[in-house]
Amino acid sequence: MAPALPAVDYLVLEGTPHLVAWFCAQCGASYFDRRNACARCSGAEFERRPLGTEGVVRAFTIVHRAAPGLPAPYTSVVVELDGGGRVKANLLGVTDPAAVTAQLKVRLVTFVAGTDDDGTEAIAFAFEPIGGAA
Amino acid sequence: MTEVWIVGASMTRFGRFPDLDLMDLASDAALSALRDADAAMADIGVLTMGNVYEAGSNNGQRLQKQIGQTGVPVYNVVNACATGATAVRVAMLSLLAGEAEMGLAVGVEQMGKMGLIGNAAQSHGSRAGGKPAKKEFAPKGRYGAVVKTEGVLGTGLMPGVFAQAGTEYALAHGITAEQFAKVAQKNHAHSTLNPLAQYRKEFSLEEILGADVISYPNTLPMCCPTGDGAAALVLVTGEKLRTLDPDVRRRAIKISASVLTSDPWVDGGQVQPDVNTLTRNAADAAYEAAGIGPEDLDLVELHDCFATAELLHYDNLRLCEPGGAGDFIDSGKPWRDGSTPVNVSGGLLSKGHPIGATGVANLYEVATHLRGEAGDRQVPDARVGLTHVIGLASACAVHILEAPAAR
Ligand SMILES: [Zn+2]
Numbered sequence: 001m002a003p004a005l006p007a008v009d010y011l012v013l014e015g016t017p018h019l020v021a022w023f024c025a026q027c028g029a030s031y032f033d034r035r036n037a038c039a040r041c042s043g044a045e046f047e048r049r050p051l052g053t054e055g056v057v058r059a060f061t062i063v064h065r066a067a068p069g070l071p072a073p074y075t076s077v078v079v080e081l082d083g084g085g086r087v088k089a090n091l092l093g094v095t096d097p098a099a100v101t102a103q104l105k106v107r108l109v110t111f112v113a114g115t116d117d118d119g120t121e122a123i124a125f126a127f128e129p130i131g132g133a134a
Numbered sequence: 135m136t137e138v139w140i141v142g143a144s145m146t147r148f149g150r151f152p153d154l155d156l157m158d159l160a161s162d163a164a165l166s167a168l169r170d171a172d173a174a175m176a177d178i179g180v181l182t183m184g185n186v187y188e189a190g191s192n193n194g195q196r197l198q199k200q201i202g203q204t205g206v207p208v209y210n211v212v213n214a215c216a217t218g219a220t221a222v223r224v225a226m227l228s229l230l231a232g233e234a235e236m237g238l239a240v241g242v243e244q245m246g247k248m249g250l251i252g253n254a255a256q257s258h259g260s261r262a263g264g265k266p267a268k269k270e271f272a273p274k275g276r277y278g279a280v281v282k283t284e285g286v287l288g289t290g291l292m293p294g295v296f297a298q299a300g301t302e303y304a305l306a307h308g309i310t311a312e313q314f315a316k317v318a319q320k321n322h323a324h325s326t327l328n329p330l331a332q333y334r335k336e337f338s339l340e341e342i343l344g345a346d347v348i349s350y351p352n353t354l355p356m357c358c359p360t361g362d363g364a365a366a367l368v369l370v371t372g373e374k375l376r377t378l379d380p381d382v383r384r385r386a387i388k389i390s391a392s393v394l395t396s397d398p399w400v401d402g403g404q405v406q407p408d409v410n411t412l413t414r415n416a417a418d419a420a421y422e423a424a425g426i427g428p429e430d431l432d433l434v435e436l437h438d439c440f441a442t443a444e445l446l447h448y449d450n451l452r453l454c455e456p457g458g459a460g461d462f463i464d465s466g467k468p469w470r471d472g473s474t475p476v477n478v479s480g481g482l483l484s485k486g487h488p489i490g491a492t493g494v495a496n497l498y499e500v501a502t503h504l505r506g507e508a509g510d511r512q513v514p515d516a517r518v519g520l521t522h523v524i525g526l527a528s529a530c531a532v533h534i535l536e537a538p539a540a541r
Contacts, residue, residue: 002290004269004282005273005466006278007279007280007281007286008277008279008280008282008283008287008288009273009277009278009279010277010278011402026188029399029401031404032277032404032405033276033277033404034276034277034278038169039399040399041406052289057296057305058146058305058402059299059301059302059305059406060262060298060301060304060305061289061293061294061297061298061301061349061350061351062347062349062350063285063289063294063349063350064346064347064348064349064350065346065347065348065349066285066289067284067285067289067291070284070285070286072513073347073350076288076289076294076298077288077298078288078298078302078402078405078406080402081151082191086292086401086405086406087405088287088288088405088406089287089288090286090288092286097311097351100301100305102304102305102306111284113433114271114281116269116271117268117269118270120270120271122280122281124281124283124286124287125287134302
């Protein structure tokens, strides 16, 4: 198997792939990036915890005019994860707006987003509708 | 209590002017605003300059060198799409602080034909010139990314961000693609009455819905163009106003509220910009400061960078019931002959959106109606108007303007 790296460091590939976030120890706000302090309460203590791998679509768009080099159309969604936390990613297998309904249930999946000259794969995450593409 | 009044207002036509430079556009607007105020650079005690793309070039001082180097304080302002409105506000604050009695606020931008996607997507790990470097994944930046994430982990470009802001509202409140398209239909129809608009072409609802999709639900006529242009205002304190010529006083417009906000923390705001909360906060503060409510407004110029955005801002600016933005556009109320005309200028969708000029131009538009000088597009008997701009991430400016009850 080719060596693999997560495309971003808040994706954990080991076991069942899932996302992790930094949670503010003071107010519970969550963040994906390295923090200097909390944007909500300015607290500086954080702990890293896993997030849910299923959730519901809160917002979407179907991008037809994509940035150069990207295949289009593709669907971008904001997902509210079960147990808390929101994340933006692509929704795979869906480019019909009628298929995206309020409270559409989705689950996290991974895919190969690129390969470097050493053959290392970058693994990114996306979502797919639970029960297959609608 | 010191008040601030607009006594001069102007804007250039918005469009593409490859044969002019930034100073040509800024000078045109500034000199026209001074003529409109029956004033000269020698009368101006403070100059503020809003511009984004050439913000490192001290454009305020460059403008002085073209139209009058009088040694007064100059503030160069940059604040995303709220840059122009922020420049007006900085001039206003300077007057309120007693630094000057008369100020000139200019907003200018030359974007040319850079396209919707702009220069947002740089290739990750590529090197300029020489032979290509070895491609080797290594985590970079605050998210430890090993690949370029735009389009891979959803989209963060403006067309997609504002489309997703719209569909979030649509999924919650049952808004249809047709209701979003009606916003563009209205603004393009309005633009045919505005000689300063970049585009002045009407579109049917079918043409808008059937046009190329940029980022669903926004099709091409539902996205603002890039372009060039400038706008300028001359502001005075209430005390100074009383010393001016009666003809200048008769046309003076009061700034009843000037509010600037930024994003407060909201859940999820770290992954998807929240264009709503800071707008609601700015509108509420402005209504309170002016002592008026949304029902008192005779016209509104709001930030319709995309058709989806305008619909959200009906709700954010309290022009409709919470969740009722779809009914509001269906009712015809935001049309020029409706009860709350919105973007009678054609809005950003057709008037154009030279970023640094936009916020000043919105104030120009409302002031021109309140003076009764808006020609074919005049909103009859307009006395009170609101302007709104939002920039990511993140700034929102709301101004409320009033014509005095008695001249
Ligand atoms: Zn906190």
